[in-house]
């Protein structure tokens with residue numbers, strides 16, 4: 001059996017942050033990275049828009065500004081981002097403030113899905129050259145922390161310290177690991193919302209600020225704005241019983257005038273915190289996803305704002321009319337009535353946020369704007385951590401979106417570095 005000083009499960013940004021930090025500070029150590037996909041660097045394959053200002057991407061239960069800033073400095077030094085310029089921010093901020101909303105000014109960069117792929121190739125090559133062993137296409141299936149071994153679909157491996165960073169889609173897997181290690185956890189928070197798609201002229205702020213971060217009342221916020229060559233996509237999820245449902249998401253390719261489709265998409269998300277009697281946010285989200293799948297014939301739903309305002313469902317015809325003048329970038333969605341599928345309280349807050357947004361940046365309520373549902377973020381596993389380095393059991397650490405320590409690429413990278421500082425104790 002081969003034994004490593006550190007094994008890192010997941011080559012997403014959380015795993016990358018840990019690997020680069022460990023190999024830089026301990027070049028002699030033996031480090032193995034595993035990923036179940038044959039390519040991967042996890043979520044950096046999608047859009048690769050990176051935010052470098054607290055609190056974007058940093059769950060407040062684990063981070064304060066000073067700690068996050070210290071790790072963000074390290075992330076910036078490593079990734080050396082070209083921060084995108086912004087303009088007219090004060091005008092939008094003044095309009096938002098008048099309505100009791102806010103617009104956060106943050107440092108961000110955008111590589112695009114294609115730019116992200118080039119970065120991933122470079123990062124993996126640098127790790128290999130530094131001596132890190134990458135085992136792609138290999139899945140961790142089990143753990144025995146007394147014997148300090150993990151089982152994969154190919155072999156048994158020994159570790160001195162282990163980082164498990166499987167991302168949002170590893171949510172169920174992380175819960176299995178926690179049960180095995182007797183780590184108490186709750187998952188009572190979830191983000192539920194819609195994704196809007198419209199013409200850039202109906203949301204022109206994106207020419208001034210690539211991914212504007214608006215905060216509205218009742219914990220509704222804009223999230224993950226994409227424009228230029230921008231597309232809405234669907235992500236497949238399976239419940240523990242194996243039922244399939246879809247969440248929507250969005251991404252864009254790098255700026256290229258020739259391939260620009262003239263569209264913008266972004267999410268409006270409402271954070272839902274479930275309290276007594278404590279329910280699982282994951283199960284709540286799955287039920288919502290299943291209702292949408294039921295109504296959409298197995299697909300996510302879409303509705304034009306024009307139909308929504310009139311209280312009518314959208315139909316195929318709604319996507320061909322003269323007023324409804326652009327084709328949805330996501331072809332695999334069903335024209336429907338999202339108010340039948342979405343809890344009314346969440347919908348009410350989101351609609352209120354849309355009206356506020358239309359006052360701050362007039363245009364978003366154009367009848368042709370498409371509302372896609374559901375967009376759900378399942379990153380709310382909250383394990384009981386033993387220390388500030390996200391250690392859950394002797395020598396075992398978690399990091400990244402699936403473990404609730406981050407909500408985006410830079411936060412995940414920072415949480416990987418933070419976990420690695422605890423792993424160093426075991427080298």
Ligand SMILES: Cc1cc2nc3c(=O)[nH]c(=O)nc-3n(C[C@H](O)[C@H](O)[C@H](O)COP(=O)(O)OP(=O)(O)OC[C@H]3O[C@@H](n4cnc5c(N)ncnc54)[C@H](O)[C@@H]3O)c2cc1C
Nearest residue numbers: 010012013014036042043046049140166167400401408409
């Ligand atoms: C369409 C889309 C667009 C996005 N756009 C952005 C954006 O522009 N900006 C931003 O900041 N964030 C964006 N995100 C979110 C971002 O991708 C995540 O916040 C980030 O990738 C989380 O990093 P992570 O390392 O925790 O997990 P991930 O990046 O998900 O990586 C986890 C890795 O673990 C591997 N894995 C899982 N289970 C196992 C196992 N049992 N054994 C071995 N390997 C395993 C997976 O294959 C995966 O490669 C986007 C997400 C999506 C889906």
